[in-house]
Amino acid sequence: MxxxxxxxxxxxxxxxxxxxxxxxxxLTDLQKPKEGDENLFIxxxxxxxxxxxxxxxxxxxxxxxxAESTKSMNTSQQHLHTTLQEQFSQNTRLIQGISGQSTKMIGEITEKLTSLDKTNQQVIGFSAQLTNLEKVLTSQKQRGNLGEAGLQLVLENILPPGAFALQYEFEDGDTVDAAVFTKDGIIPVDAKFPLENYNKLVNEDNKERRAALEKAFKNDLKKRIDETAKYIKPQAGTMEFAFMFIPAEAIYYDLLVNEVGAVKVNTRNLIEYAFQERKVIIVSPTTFAAYLQTVLQGLRALKIEESAKSIRKNVEMLQKHIKAYEAYMQKLGNSMQTTTNHYNAAYKELGKIDKDVVRITQGERQIEVESIEGPMRTEE
The missing domain is CATH 1.10.287 (Helix Hairpins)
Structure with missing residues (x-):
């Protein structure tokens, strides 16, 4: 303005x-032609x-x-300068604040991205582990190794080292996954993992294929039971039964409740067949641990019994030593009794000699005869 x-x-x-x-x-123009006209000029x-x-x-x-405008402009300019300076300071502080917040947010975002990267790495690691696990569960040999590893873990967590053996070989060349040693004999334990037909059965919706898979699953399970039963060898020192270890709780539970997924399979007959006809007890990690606790208590009782036998044997030996000591003490007592008798007899003879001396010298007795008592004898 x-x-x-x-x-x-x-x-x-x-x-x-x-x-x-x-x-x-x-005026100049008028002065030239009209120099005489004074009034007009004036x-x-x-x-x-x-x-x-x-x-x-x-x-x-x-x-x-x-001047006023300049003053006003100077005032306005000064005011504008002050306002601009204040605004610049505010903007500077605002920019610094925003910059600080931005730096903090960038740091937090970087930290979160780093954490997210670590999480992604973990997820990738888990994915790789799941892939490996899937490969393990797909391969029958790898499944067998996994079952044996689970069996070993349960045995090592409950029993002492000398109470079991892994990959126990019988004299005829058969090798069982594990053997538990008890007072009454060896308990064979074989790890089985009937997973392939089980998974197919659970994931199958077609009734016809499902019926075929049910039959295949039962045949597979029956085959595993028969394989475990061959390790029952009383002539080789085993018990009259064996454990079939299923390392998957889900499969064991489905067998126990007579149901596989949404499909009811008559597994109860298989469990009865295993125990009654083949003397095979099907166990999971949980139930097998309970059985092993019973075995552990038996081992402890056996250890106590063996310790009691050792204590009794040592007491009997101590009794023999005491009797021998008593015999020597009796002999020592007899010897001491004989010595005492000889001592008393000698003292009596000494007293007689003293009497003879008194009669000869007409003096007084100088020796007092003192007898001592022998050791007391106790009646047996």
Whole structure:
């Protein structure tokens, strides 16, 4: 606004100067042809003077306006400078605050991205492990190794090292996955993992294929039972039964409740067949651990019994030593009794000698005969 006013004032000054210049030219032109006309000249001169005063007043007013405008502009400029400086300071603080927050947020985002990267690495690791597990569960040989590893873990967590053996070989060359040693004999344990037909049966929806898979599953399980039963060898020192270890609780539970997934399979007959006809007890990690606790208690009782036998044997030997000591003490007592008798007899003879001396010398007795008692004998 002040800039526009300043421009208008400059335009007015220019117009006034131009007007004065024009009047001066007219005056000059009038002076040449009409030098005798004094009144007209005076009148024009007066007008010029008035116009000059007007211009002077206008110039003065213009100077005042320019001064006021300059002052106002300086004030406005100073105020604007102060405002801009404050705004700049505020913006600087705001930018610094935003920069600090941005740096913090970038740090947090970087940290979260790092954590997310670690999580992704873990997920990738889990995925790889699941892939490996899937490969293990797909391969029958690997499944067997997994079952044996689960069996070993249960045995090592419950029984002492000498109470079992892994990959126990019989004299005829058969090798069972594990053997548990008890007082009454060896308990063979074979790890089985009938997973392939089980998974097919659970995931099958077609009734016809499901019926075929049910039959295959039961035949597979029956085959595993028969394989375990061949390790029952009483002539080789085994018990009259064996354990068939299923390392998957889910499969064992389905067998126990007579149901596989949503399909009911007559597995109860197989369990009865295993126990009654083949003397095979089907166990899971949980139930096998319970059986092993019973075996462990039996081993502890056997250890206590063996310790009691050893203690009794040592007591019998101690009794023999005491009797021998008693015999020697009796002999020592007899010897001491004989010595005491000899001592008392010798003292009596010494007393007789003293009496003889007294009779000869007519003096007094000098020796007092003292007898001692022998050791007391106890009646047996």
């Amino acid at each position: 002040e800039t526009i006013l300043f421009i208008v004032l400059i335009i007015i000054v220019l117009i006034s100067v131009f007007f004065l210049y024009s009047m001066q030219q007219k 009148m024009i001169q007066n007008q010029i003077q008035e116009q000059a005063r007007s211009v002077q007043d206008l110039t003065k007013t213009l100077d005042q306006k320019i």
